[in-house]
Amino acid sequence: MSKVAAVEKKKISIVCFSGEFDKMLAAYTIATGAAATNREVTMFFTFWGLNALKKERGRKSMGKDFLSRVFNWLMGGRNNLPLSRLNFGGASPKLMGGMMRKNNVAQLDELMQAASELGIRYFACEMSMHILGISKDDLIDDVQSVVGVATFLNESEDAHIIFI
Amino acid sequence: MKHFLDITRETCPMTFVKVKLRLAKMQAGEQLEVLLNKGEPLENVPRSCEEQGYKVLSCEPTDNDQHMLLIEK
Numbered sequence: 001m002s003k004v005a006a007v008e009k010k011k012i013s014i015v016c017f018s019g020e021f022d023k024m025l026a027a028y029t030i031a032t033g034a035a036a037t038n039r040e041v042t043m044f045f046t047f048w049g050l051n052a053l054k055k056e057r058g059r060k061s062m063g064k065d066f067l068s069r070v071f072n073w074l075m076g077g078r079n080n081l082p083l084s085r086l087n088f089g090g091a092s093p094k095l096m097g098g099m100m101r102k103n104n105v106a107q108l109d110e111l112m113q114a115a116s117e118l119g120i121r122y123f124a125c126e127m128s129m130h131i132l133g134i135s136k137d138d139l140i141d142d143v144q145s146v147v148g149v150a151t152f153l154n155e156s157e158d159a160h161i162i163f164i
Numbered sequence: 165m166k167h168f169l170d171i172t173r174e175t176c177p178m179t180f181v182k183v184k185l186r187l188a189k190m191q192a193g194e195q196l197e198v199l200l201n202k203g204e205p206l207e208n209v210p211r212s213c214e215e216q217g218y219k220v221l222s223c224e225p226t227d228n229d230q231h232m233l234l235i236e237k
Contacts, residue, residue, distance in 0.1 A: 033177030036184040037212040106178045114181045 009040040011159030019048030021081040021093040027164045028111035035118035044152045046125035051075050053139045063133025071132060116142050123147045170199045172230055179205045190237045198233040206231050
């Protein structure tokens with residue numbers, strides 16, 4: 001192994017598919033922990049995962065046709081992410097947030113802010129944005145590019161890929 | 165110049181994150197004192213700092229079962 005290769009950073013790529021509150025927390029915990037321990041981290045947001053990146057944190061109708069506008073309103077943004085179990089109509093994420101505050105565990109907003117400061121790369125999935133009628137302007141500024149799977153895989157060469 | 169950071173109330177991953185972000189804002193040659201708990205932070209914060217090329221100058225136990233880590237950027 002060459003000297004240059006020996007000092008190369010390890011790479012982790014996280015596919016954020018589910019968009020559920022607890023799974024998004026897990027994704028950001030791994031991402032920020034990895035970036036803070038000198039790994040190069042890429043997060044690829046697809047399908048329901050895109051909801052966490054919407055600028056509009058609540059429910060907003062967006063999209064180019066009736067169905068996409070309904071879908072986006074129903075899914076909402078970061079404030080509407082459901083718990084993967086025992087969601088109880090959206091009450092549980094708020095209870096979970098309270099429990100996290102009580103135990104001094106970082107909230108999703110804090111982890112996302114840290115991810116931004118740590119320079120974690122964000123890619124958004126072109127195909128699912130097309131289906132859901134979401135444009136890059138609808139997403140937070142941390143999103144560097146809207147890409148397809150080939151670009152994601154090229155950028156994740158030699159990386160561990162985690163699917164959440 | 166010596167900086168100070170208390171991560172004893174932080175939990176994973178913010179223990180690592182806060183140290184990393186503070187070191188990133190410091191100038192080369194400056195020192196950072198980090199007060200941390202035993203267990204995961206004690207086992208991994210000094211190691212990850214060394215892996216990133218920072219010098220761990222000392223890591224001493226304090227009176228109340230915590231540790232004081234001294235890092236030089």
